[in-house]
Amino acid sequence: QQQVKQSPQSLIVQKGGISIINCAYENTAFDYFPWYQQFPGKGPALLIAIRPDVSEKKEGRFTISFNKSAKQFSLHIMDSQPGDSATYFCAPQGGSEKLVFGKGTKLTVNP
């Protein structure tokens, strides 16, 4: 049973465009919703995270939108840059314990 479904699997965006990645989850016990960024050969790095008591959080060019009733959250990257080219993972968590990773979205930003 797949607890976390991430889409799309891959995404190609032009420089300056908006990248949108979606994550749907099943476990209502999740109470922390992070996005991680991973470059080839590196470990995942925490990008931005949200708690269910707010519907949106913005940090620079990165925004998380959260829809509790639909059990979905998304990552928006504004003004996408070639340096944003990486694999992005949603990884919701319940109770300060294990992260449950989606399968990842490979983002390519063309110059």
Next chain:
Amino acid sequence: NAGVMQNPRHLVRRRGQEARLRCSPMKGHSHVYWYRQLPEEGLKFMVYLQKENIIDESGMPKERFSAEFPKEGPSILRIQQVVRGDSAAYFCASSPRGSNEQYFGPGTRLTVT
């Protein structure tokens, strides 16, 4: 302030040998998590440890795999009698007590020949 450290970064083992992967958490972090990543896939949780205690090992294969986080020294993930299917990247993450945020190391890439 050093991040999470893992060694070795690359490890090659023949089938049947043992693999030992080490993880030193960030300073002040008392919680350690191990995850495994197969090519082109997301990370899969293996085990969650605090000093001298295994909190959750629900993602750990029942045989050949073990983990520890002693009072002194790094956390160790041990794989006995490795098989080709164990080839993967193994990541360690750490977090301070009471925090949701997990910080990952650079990983150990295990290749079983």
